[in-house]
Amino acid sequence: MTRQIVIDPVTRIEGHAKITIHLDDDGRVQNAEFHVTQFRGFEKFCEGRPFSEMPSLMARICGICPVSHLIASAKACDELLAVQIPRTGQYLRRLMNLAQMVQSHALSFFHLASPDLLLGMDSDPGKRNIFGVLEAHPELARDGIQLRKFGQQIIEWLGGKRIHPAWVVPGGVSAPLTAERRDQILATVPEALEIAKRTIKWYKGVYEKFQSEIATFANFPSLFMGLTTERGRLALYDGKLRFMDEAGNIIADRLEPSQYSEYIEEAVEPYSYLKFPYYKPMGYPDGCYRVGPLARLNICTNCGTPIADAELTEFRQIQEGAVLSSFHYHYARLIEIIFCLERMEIYLTHPDILSKHVRAFAGPNSLEGVGVTEAPRGTLIHHYRIDENGLMKWANLIIATGHNNAAMNRGVTQVAKHYIKGATIPEGMLNRVEAVIRTYDPCLSCSTHAVGQMPLHVQLVAPDGTLVAEARRDDPDGVGGRIR
Amino acid sequence: MTPMVLVVGYGNPLRQDDGAGWQVAQRVEALPPSGTDVRVIVCHQLTPELAEPLSASRRAVFIDAGIEGAPGSVESRSIVPASGTPQFGAHRFGPSELLATAQALFGASPAAYLITVNGRDFGYGSELSEPVKDSLDAAAALVVELTHAAEK
Incomplete structure (x- = not known):
């Protein structure tokens, strides 16, 4: 029997996906599959293009984090x-990267x-959106708008435009920073920092109400990966790769990113266009790891800025070992936002920040390049890889969301097991x-390099393959709609 | 200094006639100063961040591409803040929702107009269709007329 459930509105996730939940003979959740059902093929169609076009081409993968693609691509170039x-x-690239981190977070x-x-x-799905926040807590909504702005x-x-700026180029950036612009940016940092501090204080006052979610939202042992500086500090632009296990042990350190x-290694599952990267020495799926803000704060020795470090110390009280x-x-x-703002002040007040020497010029001198950064x-x-004429022969992109693919699948399985009892899909689930x-x-x-739409489609499947229940959201923009 | 009029042209300039809002806004920006303090913004889509400059304006003129009228036709209508709880989303956040956000968060929303330039071709590319190209001057004139009206 197929049951229909209506949720209006939902989502707030970027992209297009489907979830299948498999039941065992007793009707209990066995596992869940998070299918990413879109494909775009950026790696393929860039073949034959001059490598110098790559930063601009790759930035088009995403309208939210184009700066990250721009920087990774420019570093490869x-x-x-x-x-x-x-x-x-x-320094100027790092500055833009920090600004992008703040607005995206x-x-x-x-x-x-x-x-x-x-x-x-x-709460009422009709109110559970930014306008609901606006009504219930206008200061929080106002702070969000100001920080993103x-x-x-x-x-x-820095780049001349908010989306797809072409200022980051192979060899550096295309124009130096003026004193006037530096002062303008510096003047805005203190207010942003106040917003960030106010927000984290608010968050620390509410998050403990979510004990059930904290316990079941992808709360499981896994590895964590990210870049750190040579001294093990939080790194968002450049560094060496570090892997940590769930107990907080560093299992691999100072790995050269270009030797990734x-x-x-990337595994492929038949149900998703999104690949499943894993830590090669442990194999698939045991080598499943997580990346992103949680991973970065787990793996780093410290942040290296005073306010963020104080927050990190408190964050690490949550549990021993890695925060899971x-x-x-x-x-x-939120801690990373504070770190970014503190780092911005450091770069902006550096004596060399106004230097006119911001770009190195050369033709292609190597046929292979790898750019790794933290988005x-x-x-x-x-x-x-390019040919002797500088034309692209081959490209491989491993995107943040891809690294988290296996963890997202496990997270969905964990939530499904906790909330599904029998052959129905409860709305709360x-x-x-x-x-x-x-x-x-x-x-x-980003992760499939595909155009994004995300009506969430959930299927509950019995052991014999019978569709037991199904819920789908008709939302072409991935911003709210119906599940039935 | 508080801008008197905010002109916002929006759309995707890489999808031909969807870039009409940008083209019209940029024409307005290129005009010699008229005595009215005008700030021009072009963007791919409206976002909540525009609420603050909007709340600080006496009048706002939004320029978007449309698909319902004859290609090249230009329409103008006044708009008011959306009532109730609007649905938020990157692709469904219109001028009325933006006015409501400005009112709710910053305590003010200006008198506002929406100029729609109806397009014909929305394929890949930055080239506008002929009817839309021919309508840009008229649309820019309409925007200028509305900006001057703010002085009265």
Whole structure:
């Protein structure tokens, strides 16, 4: 028997997906599959293009984190040029990366997650959106808008436009920072920092109400991966790869990012276009790892800035070893916003920041290049091969959301097992399935490099393959709609 | 200084006639100063971040592409803040929702108009269709007329 459930509105996830929940003979949840059903093929159609076009082409993968693709792509191109980019060029790239991190984290926390946190997972779906937040807590909504605007404004000031700026180029950046612009940005940082501090204080006052969700939202042992500095500090632009296990043991450290293929392999499952990267020495699926804000705060020795470090110390009181529940991605995001703002002040006041020497020029000197950086959602890898004429022969992109794919599947399974008792799909379970996926802030368009629409489609399947129940959301924009 | 009029042209300039809002807004921006303090913004889509500058404006003119009228036809209508709880979403956040957000968060929303330039071709590319190209001057003139009306 197929039962229809209506949820209106839902989502707040970017992309297009389907979930199948498999039951055993006793009607209990056996496992769940999170299918990403879109495909776009950026890796293929860039073949034959001049490598110098890659940053601009790859930035088009996403409208939310184009700066991350721009930076990873430009770093891969730096390797093709085989140049060392000027220090100021690096600082300016880092500055834009931090601004992008702030605006993306603000979008995730305030616009997408805060309705659940403020109004509750079981609140009226018609109100559980940014406008519900606006009514219930206008200061929080106003802060969210201001913080996102802050990040976008800096991207625009540096790159000329908010979305798809072309300022980050192979070899550095295309124009230096003026003193006037530096002062303008610096003047806006203190207010943004006050907002971030106010928000984390608010969050720490509410998150403990979500004990059931903390216990079941992808709360399981896994590895964690990300970049750190040579000294093990939080790194968002450049660094070495570090893997940590659930107990907090560093199992691999200072791995050269360009050698990622020695440590990371991608598995393929027939039910999803999104691949399943894993830590090669442990095999698939045991080598499942998580990336992004939670992983970065787990693996780093410290942040290296005073306010973020104080928050990190408190964050680590949650549990011994690595913090395991993906619910805490939200908390980690807020700490990273503070870190980004503190780092911005450091770069902006550096004596070399106004240097005119911001770009190295060269033709292709190497036929292979790898660019690795930390995007808001986690480690981003661009790997290119070119011919002697500088034309693209091959590209491989491993995107943050892809790294988290196996963990997202396990998270959905955990929520389904907790909330499904029998052959029905309770509405509360659907809300929480979305919410657990939302903790990762996945960008499915990025990870499959595909155009994003996400009507969530959940199927409950009996052991003989019979469809027991089904729920679907008719929402072409992935922003609210019906499940039936 | 508080801008008197905010002009917002929005759409996707890489989907041909969907970029009409940008083209019209940029024409308005290129006009010699008229005595009216005008701030022009172009963007792919309306976002809540626009609520703040909107709340600080006396009047706002939004320019978007449409598909319902004859290609090249230009329509103008006044708009008011959306009532009730609007549905939020990246692709469904219209000028009325933005006005409501400005009112709710920043305590003010200006008198506002929506200029719609009806398009014909929405394929890949930045080239506008002929009817839309021919209508840009008229649409820009309409925007200027509305900005001047703010002075009265």
